[in-house]
Amino acid sequence: MQTSADHTTVMIRADELSKRYGHTQAVRRLGFAVNSGQICALLGPNGAGKTSTMRMLLGLSTPDTGSAMILGRPIGLGADVLGRVGVLIDGPAFVPHLTGTGNLKLLWSATRRAWPPPALDDALDLAGLGAAIDRKVKGYSTGMKQRLMLAQALMRAPDVLILDEPANGLDPAEVRTLREHLGALARQGAAVLVSSHQLAEVQQLATHIVVMNLGRLVTAGPLPALLGDNDTYRIQVEDPQRATAVLHRMPGIATVTAHDGEVIVAAPGTPSRDLVHALVTAGIGVTSVHQASRSLEEVFLTMTEGDDEHASH
Amino acid sequence: MLRIELTTQLLRIRTLIALACLTAVPALAAMATAPHAGHRNGDQGGLFGASTYSALNHTMASLQFIAPLLLPIVVALLACAIASADRDWGTLRYLYVAPVTRSRLLAGKLGAVAVTTVAATGCVLAGGLLSGLAVFGPHPFHIIDAPDLTGGDAAARILAASGYTLLCMLSIAAIAFTLGLLLPRGAEALGAAIAFVVVASILNGQSSLHTVAVVLPVHYWQNWTSLFTPAGTHHLGTGILAQIATIILTTGIAVLVLHRRDPTA
Numbered sequence: 001m002q003t004s005a006d007h008t009t010v011m012i013r014a015d016e017l018s019k020r021y022g023h024t025q026a027v028r029r030l031g032f033a034v035n036s037g038q039i040c041a042l043l044g045p046n047g048a049g050k051t052s053t054m055r056m057l058l059g060l061s062t063p064d065t066g067s068a069m070i071l072g073r074p075i076g077l078g079a080d081v082l083g084r085v086g087v088l089i090d091g092p093a094f095v096p097h098l099t100g101t102g103n104l105k106l107l108w109s110a111t112r113r114a115w116p117p118p119a120l121d122d123a124l125d126l127a128g129l130g131a132a133i134d135r136k137v138k139g140y141s142t143g144m145k146q147r148l149m150l151a152q153a154l155m156r157a158p159d160v161l162i163l164d165e166p167a168n169g170l171d172p173a174e175v176r177t178l179r180e181h182l183g184a185l186a187r188q189g190a191a192v193l194v195s196s197h198q199l200a201e202v203q204q205l206a207t208h209i210v211v212m213n214l215g216r217l218v219t220a221g222p223l224p225a226l227l228g229d230n231d232t233y234r235i236q237v238e239d240p241q242r243a244t245a246v247l248h249r250m251p252g253i254a255t256v257t258a259h260d261g262e263v264i265v266a267a268p269g270t271p272s273r274d275l276v277h278a279l280v281t282a283g284i285g286v287t288s289v290h291q292a293s294r295s296l297e298e299v300f301l302t303m304t305e306g307d308d309e310h311a312s313h
Numbered sequence: 314m315l316r317i318e319l320t321t322q323l324l325r326i327r328t329l330i331a332l333a334c335l336t337a338v339p340a341l342a343a344m345a346t347a348p349h350a351g352h353r354n355g356d357q358g359g360l361f362g363a364s365t366y367s368a369l370n371h372t373m374a375s376l377q378f379i380a381p382l383l384l385p386i387v388v389a390l391l392a393c394a395i396a397s398a399d400r401d402w403g404t405l406r407y408l409y410v411a412p413v414t415r416s417r418l419l420a421g422k423l424g425a426v427a428v429t430t431v432a433a434t435g436c437v438l439a440g441g442l443l444s445g446l447a448v449f450g451p452h453p454f455h456i457i458d459a460p461d462l463t464g465g466d467a468a469a470r471i472l473a474a475s476g477y478t479l480l481c482m483l484s485i486a487a488i489a490f491t492l493g494l495l496l497p498r499g500a501e502a503l504g505a506a507i508a509f510v511v512v513a514s515i516l517n518g519q520s521s522l523h524t525v526a527v528v529l530p531v532h533y534w535q536n537w538t539s540l541f542t543p544a545g546t547h548h549l550g551t552g553i554l555a556q557i558a559t560i561i562l563t564t565g566i567a568v569l570v571l572h573r574r575d576p577t578a
């Protein structure tokens with residue numbers, strides 16, 4: 001397996017992936033990597049190529065060009081390394097006349113492994129199906145099927161998770177539980193790749209994002225860095241004019257603007273406590289300090305709007 | 314994979330109903346002809362005319378009655394389901410990422426098709442034998458206008474007939490299985506397989522279309538009945554070759570389809 005610049009292990013790698021369906025170029029020369037401990041959100045509007053990318057990463061679809069690797073091994077249909085990957089792709093799917101447990105056993109024993117899987121109890125806790133786990137799946141609601149599929153992905157204690165819209169059909173409490181579960185797995189060293197349209201949820205979950213549009217990579221990187229300037233603060237003060245003058249005299253301040261009872265300070269490398277200290281020392285009351293980062297929704301829309309080039313070009 | 318395929322298919326209600334039908338038809342026929350027990354069945358000849366003489370006679374008559382249409386339909390139903398159900402349910406992608414290789418998946422499916430075909434044929438034979446024992450008794454195999462067969466001779470001919478019919482059913486199973494992989498949905502494959510059996514049977518009945526009929530596997534399905542004519546055994550070689558050729562050809566197509574097709578296409 002490869003090691004990234006920050007000495008973590010590269011768990012998922014896409015290199016120059018391209019895929020065309022008929023006249024539609026679904027994915028175009030896409031490259032990114034997800035390291036151990038990272039929760040990476042694959043974002044993009046409908047038709048951006050997210051699911052096509054995930055299919056190629058799982059060997060379900062053969063790329064026209066490029067390659068996909070998981071845990072350092074090339075991926076193909078039914079590749080052995082997929083036994084270490086938890087998957088939710090294209091929604092849940094079960095044998096309808098079997099019980100929830102029967103379906104889990106079926107998918108687990110398909111690879112000749114002895115029942116039970118290593119993380120079954122935790123996975124069933126997450127699914128929260130109770131006695132319904134022994135009922136036939138054809139009577140399950142959409143949310144129950146989604147939770148059972150997540151249990152299927154998690155019961156094998158995977159090193160890599162690839163989840164396509166994992167929060168679909170889940171209520172807020174279930175989404176929170178899932179977020180905590182994925183966070184715990186990432187802290188233990190797993191790599192998680194999720195696609196989602198629920199940007200507020202992604203903002204709470206992801207450490208990194210990959211944004212696609214029309215099959216191409218728009219941007220990729222750590223979420224905090226992409227959410228905007230971390231060195232810009234909005235400080236509510238008693239006297240904005242004096243505060244502006246005080247802050248201008250500080251070293252390392254790029255810009256200061258007073259606006260409607262507050263000052264907006266761009267101070268690369270300067271901690272917010274130093275700004276507050278300078279103001280208070282000058283006798284200026286400080287009411288509040290906020291980091292002036294943007295929401296993921298704002299960032300996402302800025303990145304993906306206005307690109308009207310057709311995917312097939 | 315064989316166990317998984319069998320688990321998913323044999324636990325389906327429709328599979329159990331279909332197999333029950335194959336068992337029930339001989340039982341119903343035994344009850345309908347019970348008044349003729351020990352005598353010729355009306356003025357009919359051949360296996361049907363002798364069906365009321367013994368359990369074994371009834372078993373072979375049941376096979377002759379069910380094998381041309383009902384048995385191949387049930388066999389096609391099971392083979393189509395094995396080929397296409399995991400795609401219809403969406404579980405195929407989860408099997409591949411489990412992970413299961415294409416070769417293992419295909420081997421499991423082909424094994425399951427063979428087992429279910431044996432089970433379907435066995436249901437007809439078991440239904441005929443059990444209902445025959447209950448209604449007609451364990452008498453020697455009787456051939457109209459000929460001496461009764463000895464126990465050993467009857468057993469050999471019955472085994473040959475059953476094996477030949479099984480081979481014929483494996484050929485329609487192979488056709489249905491390949492259709493199940495080729496067509497988008499299992500229902501479409503089943504419809505196509507049944508249409509094939511019906512159209513082939515109609516073509517086979519047209520003497521003017523003999524040159525067409527001889528290339529169809531259906532043409533040879535009833536050849537085994539000559540094993541129970543006074544003339545004795547009949548050459549089954551051409552029928553066996555036709556069935557084996559059909560199985561090899563269609564299974565080869567199935568292998569190509571499964572290995573070449575993108576599972577998400």
